[in-house]
Amino acid sequence: MNARVIAAVILLIVVAAGIANFMPEGVKPLSVGDQVKAFQLPNLKDELQNIPEGKVVLLNFWATWCPPCRQEVPSMVELYSKLKDKGFEIVAVSVDRNKSAVESFVAEQAMDFTVLHDKDSAVSKQFGVFRYPETFIIDRNGVIRQHLNGAVEWTTPNFYDYFEKLLAEPTTK
Numbered sequence: 001m002n003a004r005v006i007a008a009v010i011l012l013i014v015v016a017a018g019i020a021n022f023m024p025e026g027v028k029p030l031s032v033g034d035q036v037k038a039f040q041l042p043n044l045k046d047e048l049q050n051i052p053e054g055k056v057v058l059l060n061f062w063a064t065w066c067p068p069c070r071q072e073v074p075s076m077v078e079l080y081s082k083l084k085d086k087g088f089e090i091v092a093v094s095v096d097r098n099k100s101a102v103e104s105f106v107a108e109q110a111m112d113f114t115v116l117h118d119k120d121s122a123v124s125k126q127f128g129v130f131r132y133p134e135t136f137i138i139d140r141n142g143v144i145r146q147h148l149n150g151a152v153e154w155t156t157p158n159f160y161d162y163f164e165k166l167l168a169e170p171t172t173k
Contacts, residue, residue, distance in 0.1 A: 029128020036142045039123045041093065041116035044103055049116060055089045056166045057138040058154075061118075061129045063095050064105045068151035069133040073109045075154040080113045082160070086167050087140070093118050095132065137162075140171040 030037065036059075040048045051057060060076065062069035080090045090113035094102045097119050106115050118124055127136065137146040145166065152159070 030126075030136070030144055030147075031128075032144050032147055034144050036136070036138050036144060037126060039126060041118055041123055043114065043116055044099070044106065049114065051091060051138070051142075052089045052114075053142065054140055054171055055087050056083075056140055056163060057136075058088075058090045058163075059127075059136040059138055060090065060092045060133055061095060061124050061127065061135070062092055062133045064098075064101045065096070066132045070105070072133060072151040072154065073105075073111065075152070076113070077109060077111060079154040079159070079163070083163055083167070084113070088163060088167060089114065091116060093123060095119070095121050095124055137166070139166055140169060 036051060038050060040050055043049050051059065058076070058079075060072075062073075064070065076090055076092070080088070092111065092113065092115045094115060095118050096102045099117055099119070102115065102117060105111075116123075121129075124130075127134075131149060133149075133151055135146075135148045135152065136144050137148070139145050
């Protein structure tokens with residue numbers, strides 16, 4: 001290599017490093033042990049809602065066009081009916097663009113828990129979600145205890161026992 005090529009490569013590296021220093025930091029996906037970041041999204045009545053505080057929350061990112069998402073909803077409905085009076089909440093965040101598709105599916109499945117609409121996927125990106133369904137289990141103190149990828153059968157004894165243990169833990173806030 002001649003001196004000009006070496007100088008050009010060095011100059012490119014220096015310029016790239018300089019540009020990188022002025023770029024905003026990328027969004028770090030949330031993981032187990034992190035505190036949940038506050039967010040607001042509209043529910044299906046266009047009322048802005050936050051993630052509930054002081055409750056054990058199953059935060060599920062999903063879409064109506066996603067077969068595994070559709071598959072796990074009945075078990076979510078059943079789990080919620082068993083635990084909703086004990087301080088348990090499900091927040092299902094739909095990334096569908098078409099709100100009417102979400103409304104139809106929610107009615108069809110009798111999803112009586114909180115359903116929020118993240119039509120531009122802004123909150124999904126904040127959580128680092130890029131495949132569906134993805135679920136975060138959050139304790140009463142707002143700490144992520146589990147991050148699960150893919151459809152889950154929520155009514156298995158293991159999950160039911162796990163949620164019962166989380167519900168029995170004290171709140172430190």
